[in-house]
Each structure stands twice: as structure tokens, then as C-alpha cells.
Amino acid sequence: MAIKTPTIKQLEYFVCLAESTTFRGAAERLNISQPTLTAQIYSLEKALNLTLVERSRSGSTLTPSGRNLLSNARQVIEEMRGFMDQADMINSGPGGTFRVGVSPTVGPYLLPHILPGLQSAYSSLKLYVRENMPETLEIDLLEGRLDLVMIPLPFSNSRLTTEVLFHEPLQLTIPEDHPLAKLKKIQPHHLNGQNILTLQEQYSSYHQIEFLCKELGANIARDYEGTSLDALRQMVMMKMGLTFLPELYINSEINHLQKLSIRNVEKLQIYRTHVLAWRINSPNRSFYRQLAEQIRTLVKSNLSKVNLNF
Structure with a gap:
């Protein structure tokens, strides 16, 4: 038949x-x-x-x-959407509606600095943004519920491709009356035996901090894993331990009234790498690379006072 x-x-x-x-x-x-x-x-x-x-x-x-x-x-549907998006771009320039996933530890502190610029660069571009846990974002991207994700590494899958956006340092955050806050320079050995607060295991930074603690002889406060960066900040303010917070969050949410000390640790480079990811065979992959370059340009321009690396 x-x-x-x-x-x-x-x-x-x-x-x-x-x-x-x-x-x-x-x-x-x-x-x-x-x-x-x-x-x-x-x-x-x-x-x-x-x-x-x-x-x-x-x-x-x-x-x-x-x-x-x-x-x-799902692939046929995606190809048809890509076909329609490409036709629209030919008619009116880059644009269309795209579903973008972001981690809750990234989106609120990055998107306000880049979305207006993207809208200005691509007047017909519409981004439907959804926050979720990294593992869920990866599944949603693979299964076609999302077109793109902005997420920290590690994030790898043979069906996905990524474009590095920037590298963001993590800074030691301690109460301002903590003994370490009185040191002119904090050395790695000063963290030996310290209680380090971290996000839950579902977040990409968890294993990064876990490895660091093993190297330095510090203790992960497993009974007090945070559900958000705000939760980590509050627990540090309550003197439940120390933590490493990302620069974008520090720039957005921490001020001198919160009685916190933000410090570098000598000879210790710890950062998270942010990428834009999409399905490797996506029909819009050329535009996604262009979008990644535009995001890098906006971050360099609008967040020039934040200590980010490219």
C-alpha cells in the first residue's frame, strides 16, 4: 500500500x-x-x-x-520552522520567534544586559525565554521544545553544538567579620577545613566546587546545599559557611550594605564558561552563530565593568 x-x-x-x-x-x-x-x-x-x-x-x-x-x-517540524524562518529573514532581515532556555543562575543577571540590544539589532526577533534546571534544558533542547539554550558548561552531547560566549570568574564570598576577610591576601591553603556552601547537585557548578574542595581540603556543607544563588548569599550572611559566587550575580545583587566581603584567592582560577547551544542539524544554525557573536559584542559593551573573559 x-x-x-x-x-x-x-x-x-x-x-x-x-x-x-x-x-x-x-x-x-x-x-x-x-x-x-x-x-x-x-x-x-x-x-x-x-x-x-x-x-x-x-x-x-x-x-x-x-x-x-x-x-x-520532530525533525520534520523543525525543518519546516527553519524553512519559514529563513523565508522571513530573506523578506525582512534576521528575526523570527525562537524558544530560548536559560539556567536560573544565569538568566536574571545576563538577559537584561543583552535582550534590548538584540531587539535593536534584529527588530523582528522575538525570544520566548524559559528558565529551568540544566538537565531539563538539555532534554527540552534535544526533543525540540527549545531552539537554543544559554547555559554554563559542562554541557555536551553529540547531537548538540555550542558556541562559547564568555568566561565568568567565581569569587570567594565571606562575612565581612570572618577571619579570612582580615587577610591582605587569601591563599588556597587558607580554605583548608573551611565549610563551603554550594548549589544543589543538579547545577553544573556543584561538581566544579566539589572537586575544588577536595583539592584544597575544604568541606562541602552538604546539609545546606542552596536552591539558588540568593539562598547561598543569605546563608553566608547568617555565617553558615563560605561560598563562591559568579561575577554577574555579584554585580547585580551584592552591595556594601550586605556586610559581605568579595575576595580573590591567590593563584586560584575558578570560573564558569557560558555557551549558546543548539541542535547540530538545526536549519537556523548559521543565524545562531551570528546571534552568538552579537551576544558577545553586547556583553563586552554593556558589562565592561564586570570581570569577564572572552
Whole structure:
């Protein structure tokens, strides 16, 4: 039997159903009626001569055929979006709507300095920004729910490619009346035996700080892992330990009234590397590289007083 060509809409409905697991939930997300969704999925299955979805009272699950075709469906949808975006760029210059994921330890302290500039450079560009944990952002990018992510390394996958944006130092943050705050220079051995506060293990910086603590003989305060950079700052102010905070956060959120001392540790270079990442076969990859260069330019210009490296 000859296979009929599915429509893009049918593929979009199929992907949405796979992600929602229920016809009702998918229909609500798509803003259509459940009978309409059911009819479209049935038409898709009939066109392909395959059963893609197993229906039950508790919901729906993909058949082996459905699972095998899901990534292809996402790729076709992405290619069509890229086709439309490219046509729009030809007509009106670089632009379009892109879904961007950012880590909560990055977005609030970086985006206000670059989004206005991107809007000025690309008048038709629209960025839908979503904050989430790094692991979730990677999954959403791989599965096509996001087009781009701005995230600190480590972040690697054979299906993704990255463009380095900048390197951001992490600075030792201590109460201003702590004994270390009175030293003219803090040496690495001064951290031996100190309690170091860090973010939860889901954040990329956790393992970086864990390795550092092992090297220096410091202790990670595992009972007090922070859920945010604000939480780490508050715990340091309550003298529960010391921490390393990123420069962008320090620039945005810490002032002299908070009774904190921000110090360098001699001969200790600790930083996080921020990248822009996308799927390696994305049809918009040329524009994404252009966007990464524009972001670097804006960071250099608008955050020139912050100690960042390129």
C-alpha cells in the first residue's frame, strides 16, 4: 500500500500527544477539541498504515512504531520552522520567534544586559525565554521544545553544538567579620577545613566546587546545599559557611550594605564558561552563530565593568 504524505499539522498533533500522554491534555495544549485531535491522529495512522498510539482509559502510550517515528517527526517540524524562518529573514532581515532556555543562575543577571540590544539589532526577533534546571534544558533542547539554550558548561552531547560566549570568574564570598576577610591576601591553603556552601547537585557548578574542595581540603556543607544563588548569599550572611559566587550575580545583587566581603584567592582560577547551544542539524544554525557573536559584542559593551573573559 502506498504511503500518503502526512501534513505538518498531523505531525505537530502527534508530537504534542506523545509529550502530553493523554488526548485531553494534548487537545488543551493545541487549543482544539478532543474529537478533532482523535480524527487527525487516526488520519495520520491511516496515511502511514501504522498504529502509532495505544489508547486506554488511563491515557495513551506510543507503540514501538510511534517511538521510532517520533524523533523524525520532530525533525520534520523543525525543518519546516527553519524553512519559514529563513523565508522571513530573506523578506525582512534576521528575526523570527525562537524558544530560548536559560539556567536560573544565569538568566536574571545576563538577559537584561543583552535582550534590548538584540531587539535593536534584529527588530523582528522575538525570544520566548524559559528558565529551568540544566538537565531539563538539555532534554527540552534535544526533543525540540527549545531552539537554543544559554547555559554554563559542562554541557555536551553529540547531537548538540555550542558556541562559547564568555568566561565568568567565581569569587570567594565571606562575612565581612570572618577571619579570612582580615587577610591582605587569601591563599588556597587558607580554605583548608573551611565549610563551603554550594548549589544543589543538579547545577553544573556543584561538581566544579566539589572537586575544588577536595583539592584544597575544604568541606562541602552538604546539609545546606542552596536552591539558588540568593539562598547561598543569605546563608553566608547568617555565617553558615563560605561560598563562591559568579561575577554577574555579584554585580547585580551584592552591595556594601550586605556586610559581605568579595575576595580573590591567590593563584586560584575558578570560573564558569557560558555557551549558546543548539541542535547540530538545526536549519537556523548559521543565524545562531551570528546571534552568538552579537551576544558577545553586547556583553563586552554593556558589562565592561564586570570581570569577564572572552
